[in-house]
Amino acid sequence: MRTDLQPPIADIRFLVDRALAEDLTPLGDLTSSLLDQDLLATAEFAARHPGVIAGCRCVEETFAAVDPSLTVTWKKTDGDRVEAGETFGVATGRYATLLTAERTALNFLSHLSGIATNAARWVEIAAGRVTVWDTRKTIPGYRSMQKAAVRAGGAANHRGNLSDWLMLKDNHLLGGRQGGLSVGEAVAEARRRWPGRTVHVEADDETVLFDALEAKADIILLDNFTPDELTALVPKVDEWATAQAGRTRPLLEASGGITLDTLDAYADTGVDLVSSGSITNSAPVLDIGLDVVPDDTDHSKT
Numbered sequence: 232m233r234t235d236l237q238p239p240i241a242d243i244r245f246l247v248d249r250a251l252a253e254d255l256t257p258l259g260d261l262t263s264s265l266l267d268q269d270l271l272a273t274a275e276f277a278a279r280h281p282g283v284i285a286g287c288r289c290v291e292e293t294f295a296a297v298d299p300s301l302t303v304t305w306k307k308t309d310g311d312r313v314e315a316g317e318t319f320g321v322a323t324g325r326y327a328t329l330l331t332a333e334r335t336a337l338n339f340l341s342h343l344s345g346i347a348t349n350a351a352r353w354v355e356i357a358a359g360r361v362t363v364w365d366t367r368k369t370i371p372g373y374r375s376m377q378k379a380a381v382r383a384g385g386a387a388n389h390r391g392n393l394s395d396w397l398m399l400k401d402n403h404l405l406g407g408r409q410g411g412l413s414v415g416e417a418v419a420e421a422r423r424r425w426p427g428r429t430v431h432v433e434a435d436d437e438t439v440l441f442d443a444l445e446a447k448a449d450i451i452l453l454d455n456f457t458p459d460e461l462t463a464l465v466p467k468v469d470e471w472a473t474a475q476a477g478r479t480r481p482l483l484e485a486s487g488g489i490t491l492d493t494l495d496a497y498a499d500t501g502v503d504l505v506s507s508g509s510i511t512n513s514a515p516v517l518d519i520g521l522d523v524v525p526d527d528t529d530h531s532k533t
Contacts, residue, residue: 238375271431276320279518286343298328326495349514368508396429418446455487458496465501
């Protein structure tokens with residue numbers, strides 16, 4: 232299991248604990264308590280639609296929290312593609328506790344695999360012309376999990392939180408009005424306070440774009456420009472950089488209302504990056520089944 236595709240283990244365990252508390256408080260799994268607690272079973276994870284897997288570590292932690300004797304073996308894991316009907320994991324252990332853990336495990340796995348599958352669609356359409364990355368539009372508390380799923384789908388992560396780097400958006404930049412800073416002032420102050428941090432500036436028109444270029448921003452987010460507008464604008468930025476004694480231009484990011492339907496056009500504009508909140512906040516789940524079958528023999532007594 233690739234470690235670079237996993238969220239922090241502390242985040243996984245925290246969310247697993249919360250999910251199980253939600254499902255089992257106050258009296259536990261009443262229905263499964265009726266079953267023979269020594270009966271063993273086998274369960275198979277099977278994809279009902281093609282997609283990309285993410286969240287396998289969440290499944291493992293859910294099983295371990297419910298019953299440490301439960302085991303799971305993966306044939307495919309985070310970042311791997313699966314076909315409809317393909318079995319990609321097998322769990323074994325006590326029948327009753329497998330049933331207790333089933334829904335929580337599948338909720339994590341289906342949700343995160345849905346994001347990975349959605350991210351993979353974006354990457355496929357981009358076809359190496361631009362880097363696709365996500366945003367902070369994530370379910371509160373689930374950000375590291377969802378961003379790991381984005382990586383599993385082959386896309387990249389934008390900043391993880393407000394402490395990662397500085398991003399000067401239109402609401403921060405008031406052109407000196409009402410106590411706000413101009414682009415140049417804001418970038419300079421950011422460099423003074425946080426040397427070494429990325430400074431990212433949002434530009435919603437050409438004036439702000441060139442102000443950000445003059446201020447030496449690291450990344451410029453071009454917000455709500457059409458593909459035609461960007462196709463005309465990117466060469467102007469390249470010409471500006473050449474005229475500045477060959478200064479390397481900052482990375483250019485396109486964002487704002489970009490969808491799977493419009494991604495192809497944006498990928499041909501010459502920008503370096505395309506971002507969209509829909510990669511995480513609009514991804515449908517990947518339908519995954521877990522068929523639990525009790526063993527014919529009670530191996531716990533042999």
